[in-house]
Amino acid sequence: MSPEQFRRHGREVIDWIADYYERLESLPVLSRVAPGEVRGGLPAEPPAVGQGFDGVLADLDRVIVPGLTHWQHPSFFAFFPASATGPSILGDLLASGLGVQGMLWATSPAATELETQMMDWLAQLLDLPAGFRSDSAGGGVLQHSASDAALVALVAALHRVSGGATETAGVATGQFCVYTSGQTHSSVEKACRIAGIGTAALRKLDVDPHTQAARPAHLAELLAADVAAGRTPALVVASVGATGTGALDPVAELAELAHRYGAWLHVDAAWAGVAAVCAELRWINAGVEQADSYCTNPHKWLLTNFDCTAFWVADRAALIGALSILPEYLRNTATESGEVFDYRDWQVPLGRRFRALKLWTVLRWYGAEGLQAHIRGHVELAREFASWVAADDRFELLAPHPLALVTFTLRAGDDADSATRELLAAVNASGAAYLTHTLVNGRFAIRMAIGSVLTERRHVRAAWQLICEQLPEA
Incomplete structure (x- = not known):
């Protein structure tokens, strides 16, 4: 061409x-x-x-x-x-056109240094701890997804807790343990499989029936039991905005327990974390200063198209120590100087797309004020939708909704689950809206996740009217 x-x-x-x-x-x-x-x-x-x-x-x-x-x-x-916006699409197009492979600083210094700066910019916008910035012992990197972030956090945790032994001797079945809420994304279980410690290493924490947040007391019990049995706690994952209900785990309490037993504390804030661009929502950062790693996805709710997961660590040495392999064909003067970041050491694959370019175009186009207006608009729409649900005695809210996810079900006696399933199927079959489901305390529930860039109040109102129109006959 x-x-x-x-x-x-x-x-x-x-x-x-x-x-x-x-x-x-x-x-x-x-x-x-x-x-x-x-x-x-x-x-x-x-x-x-x-x-x-x-x-x-x-x-x-x-x-x-x-x-x-x-x-x-x-x-x-x-x-x-899954955000997609004009500035982000154009940034992605530029990255595709340039076609650079940013595995090493030397293979495109601009790709590496722009990414470092964007991660520092984003950390400032979200008011994250200074220890996550590049001028500290930590730093940030863009991953494909929160699943990749969970996996590299686990690999770094295994490296640290084993003193580096897992890089040569591998992992012994039954030796290491991972802990997370039953509400946490399935990527944590998948990470256990990929890392070789298996699903049997994963401990699911009980949750508070009202908030759906992980119970620290249960974590304390599991940690003590595993240590007494000769097993090694490696990783605790706290969710900030869990997939099913948007649950917010008590990060500080989980971190204190994790560190007491020498485990790594990873915070998965894939969806909710970007809400901290708004000063009034920064309460979601409580306890994050105690985390060993943290991730959130601009490609979910922050106007940046897939893939773009922001992942920070407080101690990059553990991450690099777990993932760095330097064959002769990658050796170069810049790497050996120790003065540059080589992001291929911060992720699973060697190759890297120039993802930072689209994050750069988004942050420059919208600015902090534009990002804040975007988040605030959706939070307000969710609050209004929840008020309609709460005011209708045919429905019941099943979990708190402080951000932009509302979880609800029908009050239909013994047939509530089947009636709610039928309602969801009818709404989706109409073609006019699309919602998904989850389980809350064993009950079938509908999730209303507001976050599309183009969503206005009229769309949320129309969805509510559609839900009411599609109610199964009594």
Whole structure:
């Protein structure tokens, strides 16, 4: 593709994306294709000769769009948001165009140093502890996702608690233990499997039935029991905004117990952490100064498209010690000087995309005030939605809702679970909105997660009206 062809087709692609956003609200939120339908619309064999780009855009409309669940739709209230904004899309396009591989400082100094600065900027915006900044013993790095953050936190924890032995001898089955709430994201269990300590190493903490937050007393019991049995506590994960209900664990109490037994304390604030751009919401940072690592996802609620997970450590030496391997072909003067960060030592893969570029474009475009307005708007919409639920005696709120996630169910006697399932299925089948579910104290509940960049009050109001209209007949 020549520069002139790229220029022409690039304009067509930008126009297509802009048109997509203009018509997005008219599309059903949840894809309605049957299994195999998308593949059935594609040729069985690859093209023998090259084809024009015009056909790609035509097939995008014909085959791909009908098979999409529209995460940017203003009535997407499922899971957690996955932000996409103009500044971020353009930043990602620039990164793709530059095509740099930032595994080492030497392979693109700008990629490394911009990332270091963006992590320091974001730490300032979120009022995180100074120990997480690059001019301390800690520092920050952009990961693919909070799952990667959980995994590297576990690997660093194993390195530290074993004195580095796990890098040569591996891990012994049953030796190390990990502790987290039953409300915590499943990525922690997956990290245990990948790290080789297995699901059996994971201890699930009981939660408070009202707040759904982890109970420190149960952690204390489990830690003491494991130590008495000759096992080694390695990692405790505290959730700030757990996936099911948005639960907020008591970080300081969990950290004190973790450190008492020599374990690493990781805070998973994947969704909720970015709310701390607002001064009045910085109470969610309570106890974070005691954490060994912390992560939050700009690609969820902070206007930055996937993938972009911010991960900080208080002691980068443990992380680098666990993950650094330096073959001859990667040796260079800058690395050996010890004056630079080589972010390939802070993550699982060697290769690195230039993710910092889109975070840079987002922070510059919106500024702190724009980010704050975005978060505050959604928090207020969630508060209003929760007030409608609370005022209707057919429904019941099942967990606190201080941010932008509301968890509720039907009051339908012995049939409450089945009636709530039926309601959720009807709402999603309508195509007008998309919500997901969870279990709260064993009860089936609907999650209303407000966070789409395009969501306005009218969309939240319409979702509530739809919920009421789709109520199963008594």
